[in-house]
Amino acid sequence: MTRSSLAGRWGYYVTGTALAILFLSPLLWSGWASLRTNSGFGLENYDRLFTSDNGIRVHHVVNSLTVSALTVAGTLLVATLGGYAFGRFRFPGRDLLFLLTLAILMVPYATILIALYVLLGWIGLQDSLIGLSLVLIMFQLPFSIFMMRNSFEAVPRELEESAQVDGCNSVSTLLRIMLPAVKPGLVTVGLFAFLTSWSEFFAPLILLNSTDQFTTTLAVVNMRTASHGSIDYAALEAGVVFMAVPCLLLFAFMQRSYVRGFTSGALKG
């Protein structure tokens, strides 16, 4: 081994370790700060998070879970059917609809949300979790449809044809043959939909008005923005940890398939 490559290897490990510490330390610190109290360590900050005047309540958590469940289910349903249609069928208007779906990415969030606020009011979904979920599903569509189209395109055509020859109709072909084949794509799309809907801040801020309907993110941020006096930073960090732990666990468990699904989708574009 030459001297310079040895130095290079050391350089790599020192830089890598230093950077990893920099990236991980805010996460570790928030966990530490959320447990730290005046007299040592304990759950007092979490206690204040759930009981103080403008802290979060159980129904906020239920609201968040409802919105996430509706968004994940709706995104999977629409994106599976749409991805199947775009990946395997030819029909009039197909390319136009696909382009329009991708165009959602080009339009600023804020632009359509102002109009969506008015529109949801017209159809009786103002200040409603269902209305919010529908909007979140729409914002998930570009990425999800794109992923699912690529997944369906990658399934060998013979698999589908032999199923049909065996007497499966279109729906049972989709359910029994195609869905298992596109599972990695479904996992990626579902995980992405969960992470976004669970943590989303701007859309609920605009579309939800009453504190009863608030999601956990809104309620936690409200602890900062609604406080006129001093901010209870420790309870705030408890809120951060409470919000982040489900996401971090899911992400850690599914990182492999998530990253694989993401990169294969991105490369094929």
Place this chain on the structure above:
Amino acid sequence: MSTLTPPRSGKARPLPAPEAPRPPRRFRRSAARSRAALGALYATPTAVMVGLFFLVPLVLVGWMSLHKWPLLGAPTMNMPDNYTRIADNELVASAVWFTVKYTVLMTVGLFVVAFGLALLVQQRRRGVGFLRTAFLLPMAVGFASASLLFLGLLSDEIGPVSDLLRSIGLIDGYVSWTSGSSESALGSAMVLVLWRFAGFNMLILLTGLQAIPLEVYEAARIDGASRWQTFRRVTIPLMRPTIALVLTMMITGSLLAFDQFWILTRGGPDNSTTSLVMVIYREAFIRLDLGSAAAISVALLAVLVVFNVIQLGVLRRRS
């Protein structure tokens, strides 16, 4: 697309033998037509979602921008007042200037850091999986949560940053990072965005790096190219589509910045970190003037569409 796919009503049909006569032409055409209808049926939920929650609001926001549209009460047409008033709005002018400044600084910083990380974890060696996970993990934390995390981290009350810097003598006395001066408020937001988004952009750049065939590097090495030359003349040109994608996302994301300033700096001190989207929110839900918010939105939308079209054109020409 195969037109030979049997119709779905063919449940009772026997397995077609290889020498079976082909179905008559008209039958095949109607099979193709029913398959098209089926495809359209599967695409209907997408069409409804895109139509109702994307196209209708898009038209509506244009319509709203031509009206005096209070949060409550009936709208009245006042075209083109909402647009002419944008020019008189001093907050819009300072927000435009700030948003552009932030976009330039953030895009450059984020791109350099993300590319550096991608190069660092590009090769398979021991420990690289751990590094990738460490850089990616922040993106699992929601952006609003991450903003609150940094609010605490940078605070003087419980944050360790000021103590740490004081103990090594870089600062002395009390420093309020997120609201002390406009520079430190901007810096705080940038550090937050770097932490939260560098890993995500690293991931995309990494897919681009790994798509470059090894033979190309081999050829460059045989030709006697130095490392820097290889990077300049081989890596960068071959990465162009990926770089364009990443830059587009960074620029669009920065132009639409909201959470980081709304939560971390509250737009202060003295509105010096108020972004354009914050102004839109303020017009709509604090000043209760949806028409004015819609007009600023339409203007922002126009800028972004022009920018994206140029970007797409550049992408297509080069690839």
